[in-house]
Amino acid sequence: MKLLSATQTRAADQATIQAAHIRSDELMERAATAFSDWFMDRVGQEAAGEVHVFCGPGNNGGDGLVVARQLHLAGYTVRVWLLPATTYSADFIVNRQRLAAEVSCAELNPENLPPLPAKATVVDALFGTGLSRPLENAAAALVEHLNKSKATVFAIDLPSGLFADAAQPRNSAVVRAHYTVGFELPKLAYLLPQNAQFVGEWQVLPIGLNQEFIHNVAVDNYFLDTNFLVGRLPKRPKFAHKGTFGHALLLAGSYGKIGAAVLAARACLHGGVGLLTVRTPAVGYTILQTAVPEAMALTDPATNFITELPDLKPYAAVGIGPGLGQEVATVEVLRQLLRHAKQVPLPLIIDADALNLLGTHRELLDELPPNTLLTPHPKEFERLTESARDDYHRLELLRAFCQRYHCYCVLKGAYTALGTPKGLLYFNSTGNPGMGTGGSGDVLTGLLLALRADQRLSALDAALVGIFAHGLAGDLAAQQSGEAGLIAGDIVRFIGPALASLSN
Template sequence: MKLLTAAQTREADAATIREEGIASAELMERAATALATWLKARLAPAAAPVLVLCGPGNNGGDGLAAARLLHQQGYSVQVGLLPAAQHSADWELNRARVPAEVPVTEWHLGQFPAIDPATVVVDALFGTGLSRPLEGTAAALVQHLNAAGARVVSIDVPSGLFADAPQPTGSSVVKARHTVCFELPKLALLLPQNAEFVGQWHAVPIGLSPRYLAEVPATMHLVDAALLAGRLPARATFAHKGTFGHALLLAGSRGKVGAAVLAAHACLRGGVGLLTVSVPAVGYAVLQSTVPEAMCLPDECKTHLSNLPELKPYAAVGMGPGIGQDDDTRAVLEELLCTAKVPLVLDADALNLLGANRSLLDLLPPNTILTPHPKEFERLTQPAHNDYHRLELLRNFARHYGCYVVLKGAYSCLATPEGELYFNTTGNPGMATGGSGDVLTGLLTALRADKHLGPLDAALLGMYAHGRAADLAAADTGQAGLIAGDLPRYIGRALHELTTPRTL
């Protein structure tokens, strides 16, 4: 699924109107109907009064149309209008359609009515076309609404929030509990810095032009099951362990052998044919007893990795979980970067070693997959001014080094060497626990060892299945009770959901 800019969203509206030969008011009616249907599914008519706050543009027109539809469905609705000298044509049309029984009043500065916290407020003040911070009456109304503590549902984006640009410090933005966006979410809804405004977002279809959506160029995408369809083929009847590759994991150090265990379990559950794990000598007994399916190569050093095994047998190598940052281990990483002829996956302390020795970045083989969290990524590049700047750094880093970078977090973002960004849609806050990243490293290493998968498909499948496994696990454990060790047990189910069945 593509992520469009605000300008492209307006073009999609225009293309739909043009191709279907409809009036813009009809598309507005679709949007209002989708919003009213969403509200009706979650809020009984007798549950609470509904206040619809409308601005002077088409976002306000959506709100006026929704107010009419909600009134027709038995809700107690009132409308508050932001005073303005001009209104859009569709706003005027929908203002005239509001039944006389629905109270409609203008809300003037200094005369805002009190908002009962039990009220459900539909925020239809401003949409994606906003290009400057709110001021005057509009800013004051937003502050009044936020102070009320009511349950707020914003249309498309919370009023005052820019759809695809950094938010000016101190600007007034509605703090919504839910944001209902039409057809596709906006970039702003996916970024941590906007979480306090967006709440939970929900995309509802309104029938925008399939042709336009298919043809419009986009460098940002949402990763969902539909995007991944056909990327993971079913296993052939006569497949054997050699078919799916022999992977090597370089992991663990004294006190962190558990990271190697987690990565190994995930690699095996990710479908690798054979797995060898190189650990310091202190981890040998642990690996042999906890992951009997894996072969273990004990390093001659007891506490940390000091030697790189012969790489010829392996189809992919993962390095980083729990390895520490000893000089010997840095030398192993450098040797790996210089000699590896197979796909690499780097995480955790491998990334920290790269950050502390940035000259090693120039040795990264093409198509290497890196999986930093934001702090690790900052060590590789520089501190970001905001989330938009971080995405710019991410895109530039992947392009410059010809690698794939999974920036971990809610809506983990994969950057490709071509400059595309893919935002993941699976996962939950239960993953905010030690070891989750080690599981991702093992899973990605398994997928890179599979000769049927290229780097993009492997990265997308791994990122999505990692989050999906967490969703499946949380359904059993709850988010608070989720630990990283739960995740490998659900990786197989997550991948099975994505596997393309054989057909005639």
């Protein structure tokens, strides 16, 4: 699904109003009703206690007034607090008039803010996506007051003070919500680590925004879900054989790190590759033949690390990096691989130590073949580019890096971001904190290698399917082991079911 900017979201609202022949306050009623229904399903009257709704002077405040009215009609005890202002939006004024007289409604006194009980429930409807500058004066003081309280905070659309599309200045006043409820489509702000302390758990509710507008609007950011990916993994033909799905080469492992090669190899096999050859130093031979009998072991002449590049003619794709080590001879192997793959061309997946070698020898970046797939975590990515000022800057670095080197880059983490040569970013929706464990990245490399070896998939589809299926396999594994007990080998076992959910 698409991630709209704040400006595009407002345009989508207007398109909906025009296409559906409704008033803006009717669309506001629709959104607030979705929030109220969700809130009442989650928080019963007794658990909610007294609900304090804090409203700003704009349309976010109008949403809050509608929610207050609806909760009151449902039997909740509601108190409304209005932030002082000289002007109010038209829909705010309409819904202020509709609020029942018996609902407590008072203008806030910045010098005497209302105390909140430890178990109070707060609805934050101060400011939404229209905010373009940091909160000041009374608004900032109120936000700090809310953050110091022990109340449970539910934010409508965005926590007040948080920018929708950019990083706010450091030390800005931003509501620390426990729950954020948005409408129709996620917002980029929900997906970034630096905003997690403000957004809390988030939920997006449908409100019937105009689908023609959403379909036609051009965006740079997408959020992956099952609907977006179903059908991108072709169904296996009845008369297929091992040659149909490609022969992959994995260059991985060094003394003490053969386990990384084993995990990547197993993931590649479970990812559906037709044939797999693993190039490791001689020390890995017995381990591989025992642990991964389905793969062919092609050992290097050296005992402890890879020193020579084998003949690449038999292979449809090559992966390099898991447990590779950073020996001088290994640098030369990487250099030769890049040059050969650029001439052929040959799809490459570059991970782990191979990424660190690229970071140390940045001149090799200019040797990257088009459509190479790199899989760094944030620190590895910074070694390839520069230190990021914040998460938004990191995304711009990712976009620029992929455009400059005509590559695909998987920036790993919660909501893993895939950058593309066209400058588009795709954020993944699957995965869980249990996957933050040694070997998880090796599993992703192996899975991506299998998908790149399958010539029926484009580079983009292979990358999208790979990151989504990897996270989904982790989610399926966590259902059995729990997040704390999850290990990389568990992820491997669920790759097959994850891929099956995306096949035609």
